[in-house]
Amino acid sequence: MSDTIRDKVIAIIAEQAVLEPGDIDPEASLADLGIDSLGLVESIFAIEEAFDIQVPFNANEPDQSDFDISSVAAIIAAVEGLVAEQKGG
Amino acid sequence: MRRVVITGQGTINALGHDVPKTLEAMREGRCGIAELELRDLDRLSVRIGGQVKGYDPEALFNRQQIALYDRFTQFTLIAAHQALDGCGLTFAGELATRSGVVLGTAGGGVNTWDENYRTVYEEGKNRVHPFVVPKLMNNAAASHVSMEWNLKGPSFSVATACASSNHAMGLAFQLIRGGLADVMVTGGSEAMLSFGGVKAWEGLRVMSKDACRPFSANRNGMVQGEGAAVFVFEEYEHARKRGAEILAEVVGFAMTSDAADIVMPSKQGAARTISGALKDARLNPSDVCYINAHGTGTAANDKVECAAVADAFGHHADDLMISSTKSMHGHLIGGTGAVELLACIMALRDGIIAPTIGYEEADPECALDVVPNVAREAKVEACLSNAFAFGGFNAVIALRRAP
Numbered sequence: 001m002s003d004t005i006r007d008k009v010i011a012i013i014a015e016q017a018v019l020e021p022g023d024i025d026p027e028a029s030l031a032d033l034g035i036d037s038l039g040l041v042e043s044i045f046a047i048e049e050a051f052d053i054q055v056p057f058n059a060n061e062p063d064q065s066d067f068d069i070s071s072v073a074a075i076i077a078a079v080e081g082l083v084a085e086q087k088g089g
Numbered sequence: 090m091r092r093v094v095i096t097g098q099g100t101i102n103a104l105g106h107d108v109p110k111t112l113e114a115m116r117e118g119r120c121g122i123a124e125l126e127l128r129d130l131d132r133l134s135v136r137i138g139g140q141v142k143g144y145d146p147e148a149l150f151n152r153q154q155i156a157l158y159d160r161f162t163q164f165t166l167i168a169a170h171q172a173l174d175g176c177g178l179t180f181a182g183e184l185a186t187r188s189g190v191v192l193g194t195a196g197g198g199v200n201t202w203d204e205n206y207r208t209v210y211e212e213g214k215n216r217v218h219p220f221v222v223p224k225l226m227n228n229a230a231a232s233h234v235s236m237e238w239n240l241k242g243p244s245f246s247v248a249t250a251c252a253s254s255n256h257a258m259g260l261a262f263q264l265i266r267g268g269l270a271d272v273m274v275t276g277g278s279e280a281m282l283s284f285g286g287v288k289a290w291e292g293l294r295v296m297s298k299d300a301c302r303p304f305s306a307n308r309n310g311m312v313q314g315e316g317a318a319v320f321v322f323e324e325y326e327h328a329r330k331r332g333a334e335i336l337a338e339v340v341g342f343a344m345t346s347d348a349a350d351i352v353m354p355s356k357q358g359a360a361r362t363i364s365g366a367l368k369d370a371r372l373n374p375s376d377v378c379y380i381n382a383h384g385t386g387t388a389a390n391d392k393v394e395c396a397a398v399a400d401a402f403g404h405h406a407d408d409l410m411i412s413s414t415k416s417m418h419g420h421l422i423g424g425t426g427a428v429e430l431l432a433c434i435m436a437l438r439d440g441i442i443a444p445t446i447g448y449e450e451a452d453p454e455c456a457l458d459v460v461p462n463v464a465r466e467a468k469v470e471a472c473l474s475n476a477f478a479f480g481g482f483n484a485v486i487a488l489r490r491a492p
Contacts, residue, residue: 038352041294054134059294060310060388 005051005083009076012046026073033072040069047079053086055079092325092340093265094491095434096178096333099171101164102316102418102428103139107171111428112435114417115443116464121418122301122312129284135296138282139314139419156220158233159198160280164317164424165230166237169274172319173238177333178272180239189242189270190234191261192319193253193277195423196286197246198225203283230278234319242270251383252344253277254318254426255476255484259342261322262486271324276427278317287313293352295387301420303384303413304391304459306450311385314419318427325492335491337437340471341370347481354390354477359397362483363473367401370487372471374405377487379436379472381429382459384413384445385420392454394475399457410467412460416446426476430486436469437490 007021014021017033024033030040037059044055044067055078057067067082068074100107103121104114114121125138146155146163158166180188201224205217223229228246235244243264247257254277261275281287290296290313297310328335343365347358367374383394391413399406414432421428432443441464448461471489478484 044294045292057294058297058309060297060308 005080006076008050009079016043027071029071051083053082091266093262093322094325094328094338095320095336096323096328097172097176097321099168100318101167103314104418116441118444118446133287135291140282141316159201159224161278162230162233165278168317168319169234172321176321185239185241187242187270188240188272189244190231190240190274191257192231193247193257193423194227195250195253196281197227199281199286200283201225203285249482250478252476252478252482252484253423259484262339262342265324271327273322275322276319277424279422279424280315282315300447301386301416302447303386303416303445304455305448306452308386311387312419314421317424337434337491338489340489341366341487343369344484349481352479354393356393356396358483359477360400362485363401366485366487374402376471378469380411381432381474382411382413383475383477384415395455395457410442410458410460412445414443429474433472433474433488436472440466440468442467
């Protein structure tokens, strides 16, 4: 399950960054990948749709969100947490 | 050069169903934002708004009118009646052809779209009411005003998102100043607090779930409002000759485009528009004591707007007052500049500066006098009203005390 989440999140981010999934460095931030604030909001929407979860994120206070967006790996971990919490693992 | 004055005003919004009640709420720093009353509220994650409450359209309009008037048109007509009834103008003969109406709205008949999509998609019906199109079109409100008061001159509607009303009023001002009209009914309206209207804004993730706190360090987004404000703009000599009560003078207008980003504001674009309005009005920066801010309460707008004001005004930025009344009535989107012009007229006429309520924590990136929480008395000679829309379209109006 975990690998699937990782692959799906990377695929979503890769599509937004117009890169191949293999070129996505997990330690990179979205800004490093050239994704701006609109791209971020669109990625979160795609994640919610893909996993049928609610992601708590307000673009006005990205740092205060429980949803860590500091890097691709952080986003994957946050999505794993939300899936476990909202879908019972 | 022909001068333009304001000789009538009307409104309905979350703070009150007329101008005196709205201004009283602004003076008292009262908040009109509350839990929304909407169907399917449980399916929304944003559940607050500056909604017009205690409103019964059936008490004001007959069945045939309601069949043609979307909520945004109803609000417009209510505000227009207040502005025009008793302002002493009768539109007949040459005055009718020299008078028009230009109104702003971003969404037009959003409730009509919403209700009829429900009918065909959710309920599966294959038939809608015959007046859906004339009810939802953006120019419906302006058209009904033209018919109600016999305005036969230049008339149209303007849709530039959150700058719609400022563009509409700026164009009305230019039409009179340029000699194309003698009287223009102008302002704007919005009624986007439907399930679909709120859901659409929710998607952008810029909405606050608890309050609109412009310029406050802990601000967390905008809050939608609804309503209308309508004004009578009139050529000065025309108003003076008939002994009309003059509320304020419209002295300048500027509009620009950022040509940069579909949602992010631009400091340069905003500053250029503010400076343009001052130049058009032949005002020195030091003449301006008050700015009604765009002040949406988003992280991006408020810091960019403060930086733009600092750029445009230089040292004088520290001496002027800038407040966002959206903290009280919410963001009326295409109608917002019109309701906010009421606060500008109050500053000029009554010497009362409406506050920015909900202000809790100073933000070093918004280090201007934002008139936190409590209204203030001040003698104001000239003021500005800012509007910076999604899509990068900016519109700033300059007003001066009545001559």
